[in-house]
Amino acid sequence: MPLSLQSEPHSDPHAALPGGGRPEREPNALEVEDLRVYFDTEEGEIRAVDGVSFHMRRGRILALVGESGCGKSVTSYSILRLIQSPGRIQGGSIRFYPKPADGGAETAPIDIASLTEKDERLFDLRGGKISMIFQEPMTALSPVHTVGNQIIEAIRLHQDLDKQQARDKAVEMLGKVGIPGPEKRIDQYPFEMSGGMRQRVVIAMALVCNPEILIADEPTTALDVTIQAQIMGLIKRLQSEMNTSTLLITHDLGVVGQLADDVAVMYLGRIVEQGNVRELMKNPRHPYTLMLLKSLPGMSAGKARLSSIKGSVPSLRELPAGCPFHPRCPFAVKGRCDVGDRPKLEKVSETRGVACIRWNEITDGDIAAIDKEPTR
Amino acid sequence: MSPADSTLPNGPLLKEPHPDTRSADPAAGEGTLSPLLSVRGLCKYFPVKSKGLFQKQVGEVRAADGITFDLMPGETLGLVGESGCGKTTTGRTILRALEPTSGEVWFRLGEEGADPRLPVKDGYVDLAKLSEDQLIPLRTRMQMIFQDPFSSLNPRMTVRDIVGEPMLIHKICKGSELEDRISDMLTKVGLKPEHRTRYPHAFSGGQRQRIGIARALMMNPSLVVCDEAVSALDVSVQAQVINLLQDLQAEMGLTYIFIAHNLDVVRHICDRIAVMYAGRIVELAKTEDIFKHPQHPYTRLLLSAVPNPDPDTPMNMDFTGEVADPGNLPQGCAFAPRCPLCTEICKHDTPSLLNVSKDRYSACHHSDQLF
Ligand SMILES: Nc1ncnc2c1ncn2[C@@H]1O[C@H](COP(=O)(O)OP(=O)(O)OP(=O)(O)O)[C@@H](O)[C@H]1O
Ligand SMILES: Nc1ncnc2c1ncn2[C@@H]1O[C@H](COP(=O)(O)OP(=O)(O)OP(=O)(O)O)[C@@H](O)[C@H]1O
Ligand code: SF4
Ligand SMILES: [Mg+2]
Ligand SMILES: [Mg+2]
Numbered sequence: 001m002p003l004s005l006q007s008e009p010h011s012d013p014h015a016a017l018p019g020g021g022r023p024e025r026e027p028n029a030l031e032v033e034d035l036r037v038y039f040d041t042e043e044g045e046i047r048a049v050d051g052v053s054f055h056m057r058r059g060r061i062l063a064l065v066g067e068s069g070c071g072k073s074v075t076s077y078s079i080l081r082l083i084q085s086p087g088r089i090q091g092g093s094i095r096f097y098p099k100p101a102d103g104g105a106e107t108a109p110i111d112i113a114s115l116t117e118k119d120e121r122l123f124d125l126r127g128g129k130i131s132m133i134f135q136e137p138m139t140a141l142s143p144v145h146t147v148g149n150q151i152i153e154a155i156r157l158h159q160d161l162d163k164q165q166a167r168d169k170a171v172e173m174l175g176k177v178g179i180p181g182p183e184k185r186i187d188q189y190p191f192e193m194s195g196g197m198r199q200r201v202v203i204a205m206a207l208v209c210n211p212e213i214l215i216a217d218e219p220t221t222a223l224d225v226t227i228q229a230q231i232m233g234l235i236k237r238l239q240s241e242m243n244t245s246t247l248l249i250t251h252d253l254g255v256v257g258q259l260a261d262d263v264a265v266m267y268l269g270r271i272v273e274q275g276n277v278r279e280l281m282k283n284p285r286h287p288y289t290l291m292l293l294k295s296l297p298g299m300s301a302g303k304a305r306l307s308s309i310k311g312s313v314p315s316l317r318e319l320p321a322g323c324p325f326h327p328r329c330p331f332a333v334k335g336r337c338d339v340g341d342r343p344k345l346e347k348v349s350e351t352r353g354v355a356c357i358r359w360n361e362i363t364d365g366d367i368a369a370i371d372k373e374p375t376r
Numbered sequence: 377m378s379p380a381d382s383t384l385p386n387g388p389l390l391k392e393p394h395p396d397t398r399s400a401d402p403a404a405g406e407g408t409l410s411p412l413l414s415v416r417g418l419c420k421y422f423p424v425k426s427k428g429l430f431q432k433q434v435g436e437v438r439a440a441d442g443i444t445f446d447l448m449p450g451e452t453l454g455l456v457g458e459s460g461c462g463k464t465t466t467g468r469t470i471l472r473a474l475e476p477t478s479g480e481v482w483f484r485l486g487e488e489g490a491d492p493r494l495p496v497k498d499g500y501v502d503l504a505k506l507s508e509d510q511l512i513p514l515r516t517r518m519q520m521i522f523q524d525p526f527s528s529l530n531p532r533m534t535v536r537d538i539v540g541e542p543m544l545i546h547k548i549c550k551g552s553e554l555e556d557r558i559s560d561m562l563t564k565v566g567l568k569p570e571h572r573t574r575y576p577h578a579f580s581g582g583q584r585q586r587i588g589i590a591r592a593l594m595m596n597p598s599l600v601v602c603d604e605a606v607s608a609l610d611v612s613v614q615a616q617v618i619n620l621l622q623d624l625q626a627e628m629g630l631t632y633i634f635i636a637h638n639l640d641v642v643r644h645i646c647d648r649i650a651v652m653y654a655g656r657i658v659e660l661a662k663t664e665d666i667f668k669h670p671q672h673p674y675t676r677l678l679l680s681a682v683p684n685p686d687p688d689t690p691m692n693m694d695f696t697g698e699v700a701d702p703g704n705l706p707q708g709c710a711f712a713p714r715c716p717l718c719t720e721i722c723k724h725d726t727p728s729l730l731n732v733s734k735d736r737y738s739a740c741h742h743s744d745q746l747f
Contacts, residue, residue: 068581068610180701196459221607224459224637225681232683233693251610254640254683258691277687295615296685297644305622306644308615312580 026057028097029213029245030079035092035113037074037083046316048074048087050269053345056213058099059243061235063256063277065292066266067313072249073135075266076215079247080126081112089113098129099212099243128158131211133219135249137198140205141190147174147201148186151208158209173204178230196223203231207238214238214246220255232259253296257281265289268316268324271345275352285354287329290367307371323356330370331362410484410499411446412631413470413599418443418479418504420462420469424703437703439465441655443479444729449598452625452632454646454663456639456678460702462655463635467601470633471518472511476504483514483599516546519592521585523604528588529576535562536572539590546595557594565590565620582613586620593624601633606641618645639682643667651675654700654710657729660737671738671746673715709741717742 037049049071056062064072077083079094094112115122134140142150151170155161161169167186174182177200190198199222206214216235220228232255238244248260256263257277264274265288273286284290291309311328314320322339326332336357345353348360419442424435439462447453455463468474470481481503485496494501494510503514522528529538540558543549549557559569565586576584585605592600602621606614618641624630636642642649642663649666651659651674659672670676680692700710709715712722721741729739740746 066610067612222459224457225639225678225683226458229681229683229691229693236693252638252683253611253685257685257687257689258683258693260687281685281687292611293685295611296640297615297618297638298640298685305619306615308619309612312582312613 026059028055029058029099030056030097030247031093031095031109032075032079033093033095035075035078035094036090037071037078037087038090040086040088044317047269048316049078052092052266052269052271054264054271054274056245056247057262058212058245059239060261061239061246061248061259063248063250063260063263064266065249065251065253065256065263067292067309068251069313069316070266071269072266073217076132076217076247076249079112079213079215080130080132081115081117081122096125096130096213124158127154127206128209129211130213130215131206131209132215133203133206133217135217135221137202137222138190140202141198143190146187146189147193151186151201151205154205155208169208170204173208174201176234177201177204177207178227179204196227199223200227200231203234207234210238210242211244214244215249216246217249218251219248221250221252228255235259253281253293254298265292268313268319270342270355271353272325272355273353274345275349279352285348285352285359285362286356287331287358287362288325291328291330325356331358331366333358411482412449412451412484413447414480414482414500415446415470416444416480416482418466418469418481419477420465420474421477435703438655438705439702440469443657445650445657445660447599447631447633449484449631450625450629451648452634452646454642454649455633455635455652456637456642456649457652458678458700459637461652461700462702463652464603466652467520467603467633467635470503471520471599471601472503472506473520480504483518512546516542516548516595517597518599518601519595519597520601520603521588521592521605523607529584531576534573534575535567535587538576538587539572539594542591542595548595561590561594564624565593566616580613582609582616585609585613585617589617589620589624593628593630596628597630599631599633601635603635604637605634607636607638614641621645639679651678654705655702656710656739657737658711658739660729662735665736669746671732671736671743672740673717673742673746674711676746677714709739711740717745 033053035049035052036047039046039048052071052075054062064075066072074083074087078089083089092113095109096112097109098107100106110121112122112125141147148167148170151173152163152166155166155169171182171186174186179185179197179200190201193201203219214235220231223231235246236259239246248256250256260277262274262276263280264271265286266272267288273280273284273289280289281293284293294307295309297306309328314324314327320327320338323329323332323337323343326337329337332338343355343357345355348354418440419438420440422437422439423433424437425433443466445453455466457463465474469476482500483503484500485494491513501514503511506514536558539561540554543554543557558572562569562571567583567586567590576587579587606617609617621632622645625632634642634646646663648660648662650657651666651672653674659666659670659675661671666675667679670679683691706713708723708725709727712718715722719742725741727739727741729737732738732743
C-alpha cells in the first residue's frame with residue numbers, strides 16, 4: 001500500500017512493514033508528496049491538484065478513482081511533466097526510483113518535479129521507464145504517420161534494435177493487444193481504424209518498451225468488455241512478468257475491483273481515502289467512497305432507483321469551507337464539517353488513510369438510514 | 377402519443393415477438409398491446425472502396441444484417457455487443473439517419489395515422505420506404521441521444537438555442553410559448569431555466585449529457601435511441617442520468633432502444649436485451665433470462681468478461697479469440713472461430729434466430745446444449 005500518508009519521507013526502500021503480516025514489502029517505485037498543480041485562468045487560479053500524496057510500490061497496481069474533474073489526469077500528467085501553460089507544478093515532489101540492474105545497487109531517486117523542462121533524463125523517462133496510455137487516443141497518435149511507424153519510432157528511441165527487429169516487435173505487440181491481422185494493420189493510418197482499435201494501438205505503444213511504471217488513464221473506457229478483459233489480462237501479465245507498477249485511472253469500479261491492489265480516491269484535487277482494494281471496496285470509510293460505491297448499478301437490487309450523490313461537484317474556485325464534501329455528504333454535521341480547514345488524510349491503520357473527521361463515528365445504522373432518503 | 381399508451385406497464389413484453397418470421401404481419405396485435413416498432417430483416421451494408429482516383433467498390437461491410445425484433449410501447453430494449461458489431465448502425469438506420477440497404481421498419485402511428493400523405497397499413501408506416509418529405513412529420517417522434525456529450529452539442533449555440541432549435545425547425549411554437557417549454561424541459565432534466573443563456577463549455581460532462589437529453593425530448597417523441605448515453609459519465613453522474621431517463625420514461629411513456637457496453641447498466645435499465653454479433657442479433661430475451669441463463673455462446677463469453685467490483689469474485693481475463701471483422705466474415709456462424717461448441721455444421725450454415733423457449737430467441741446450432 002502507498003503507505004506514507006503525507007509525512008514520512010522515503011527512508012529505506014526495503015524497510016520491513018511494521019506490524020504488517022509480511023516480513024518485507026515491495027520497495028517504492030514512485031513517491032508523490034504534497035503535489036500541487038495550479039492553473040492560471042482568466043477567472044483566477046484553479047487548484048486542480050492541491051496536496052496529493054501517494055506511493056506506488058514496485059509490481060503493484062494502484063487505482064486512482066473519483067468523479068470527473070477531480071484532478072486524476074492532471075496528477076498523471078504531472079508525473080511525466082506534461083502539464084502545459086497555463087498550468088504549473090506549484091510544489092511538491094515526485095521521486096522516481098529506477099529499478100536497480102540485476103544484482104546492482106539501488107540508484108538514487110530522481111525528483112521529476114524539480115527537473116528542468118529540457119533535462120535529458122526527462123526525455124529518457126518518458127515512453128521508456130515511465131509510459132502513459134492517454135485518455136484520448138487521438139492526442140497520442142499522429143494522423144499523418146502509419147501506426148506501425150509510430151510504434152517503431154517509440155521502440156527505437158529507447159531500445160537498441162534495427163528497423164526490422166523493431167517492426168517484428170511492433171507486430172507482436174499489436175497482436176497482443178487484440179488487433180486482428182496485425183501484420184496488415186501495422187501499415188494503416190489511425191483514421192482507418194475504429195475508435196476501439198486506435199485505443200489498442202495507444203496501449204501497444206505504451207507497453208512496447210516494458211516500462212517500470214505504467215500510467216493508464218481510462219485505458220479501456222472506449223472498449224467493449226471482451227477487449228477490456230484482454231487488456232486487463234495484459235496489464236496483469238506485465239505486472240507479474242516484468243514487475244511493472246501501474247497507476248490505473250478509471251471510473252469503472254469493476255475494473256478497479258479486478259485489477260487493482262490498492263486504491264486512492266480523489267475528490268476536488270486531493271486524496272480523501274486510500275487503502276488496499278479489498279478493505280476499500282468492502283468497507284469504505286470515507287462517505288464519498290461509500291456514496292460512489294452505492295451509485296453502481298450492480299450494487300442496488302433489481303430495478304430500484306440508483307442512489308447517486310446529491311448535488312454536483314463544486315467549482316474548484318469556490319471550495320466549501322471545512323470538508324469540501326460537506327454540502328453533498330449525508331453524514332455532515334453542522335458546525336464541525338463546514339468550518340475550518342480541509343480534513344487531513346489521517347492514517348487510520350497500517351494500510352489505510354481517511355480524510356474525514358467523522359470516519360470513526362459513522363455506524364452501519366447511519367449508512368442504512370441514508371438508503372431510505374430519496375436522492376436525486 | 378395517445379394517453380392510453382402512457383398507462384402501459386413498463387414491465388416485460390406482453391406479446392411474443394416474431395423475430396424469426398420476417399414476413400409476419402407487424403400489425404397483428406390489438407389495441408395498445410401491439411408493438412410501437414416492428415423491425416423486419418433490416419440490413420445496412422457499407423461499400424468498401426479501393427484507394428486511389430477511381431474508387432471502385434471492392435467489397436462491403438455488413439454492419440447490420442437482417443435485424444428483426446418488435447418493440448412494445450413503454451419498453452426498454454438493450455442492444456449490446458462487441459465494438460463494431462453494428463449497434464449504432466442499427467439505431468441510426470431505424471431512425472433513417474442512415475439509408476437502409478433493405479428491410480422493413482414498421483412504426484405505429486396512433487391517431488396521426490389519418491395523414492393522407494402517408495402510406496399507412498393497419499395503423500403502421502414502413503419508415504424504410506418513406507421519402508424524405510414523408511419522414512419530416514415523423515422525425516419529431518423519434519429521437520437519438522448521442523454518446524459523446526462533448527462533440528454532439530454545437531459549442532457556439534446557447535443552451536436555449538440547442539434545446540429550442542427542433543421546435544423552430546418543425547414550426548411547433550415560438551416566442552414566449554417556446555421559452556416556457558424550454559424552461560420546463562430544462563427543469564425536467566435537472567438543469568435550471570437560467571442556464572438557458574450559457575454555452576455548452578460552461579457545463580460539466582453530466583450536465584452536457586442532460587442538455588442532449590433535453591433537446592431529444594423537447595419534441596415529445598415516442599421512441600428514443602440512447603446510444604451509449606451514459607458511458608462517458610462517472611458512476612455518480614451516470615446514476616443521476618439513468619434515474620432521469622427512467623423517470624421521464626414513466627412520466628412521458630417513452631420507449632427506449634438502449635445501446636451500451638456496460639452490462640450492469642443494461643441489466644438495470646432494460647426489460648429485454650438483444651445481443652448482437654457481427655451485424656446480427658444472436659440472442660434476444662428478457663433481461664434476467666439473458667443474465668441468468670444465456671442461450672448463446674457469445675452471450676456467455678460477454679457475461680464472463682464483465683468485471684465485478686468485488687475483488688473476491690475473480691473474472692476470466694484470458695481472452696484470446698479474434699474479434700469479428702464485419703468486412704470479412706467467415707462462412708457459417710460468424711462466432712464459430714471463437715466458439716467452444718463449434719462443430720462442422722457451424723462452419724457451413726449460418727444459424728437463424730429461432731424461438732428456443734417462451735420469449736427467447738437464439739441463433740446457435742447448439743443452443744440446446746446451453747441449458
Ligand atoms: N488547461 C486547463 N486550464 C484550466 N483548468 C484546467 C485545465 N486542465 C484541467 N483543468 C481543471 O483541472 C481539474 C482537474 O482536471 P482533470 O483533467 O485532472 O480531471 P479528471 O479527474 O481527469 O476528470 P475526468 O474523469 O473527467 O477525466 C478540472 O476541474 C479542470 O477543469
Ligand atoms: N460510414 C461508414 N462507412 C463504412 N463503414 C462503416 C461506417 N459506419 C460504420 N461502419 C462499419 O460498420 C461496422 C459497425 O459499426 P457501428 O458503428 O455500428 O458499430 P458499434 O456496434 O456501434 O460499435 P461501437 O461499440 O464501437 O460504437 C464497423 O465495422 C464500422 O467500421
Ligand atoms: S468530514 Fe463530514 S462532510 Fe466530510 S465526508 Fe466526513 S462526514 Fe462527510
Ligand atoms: Mg481525466
Ligand atoms: Mg457505436
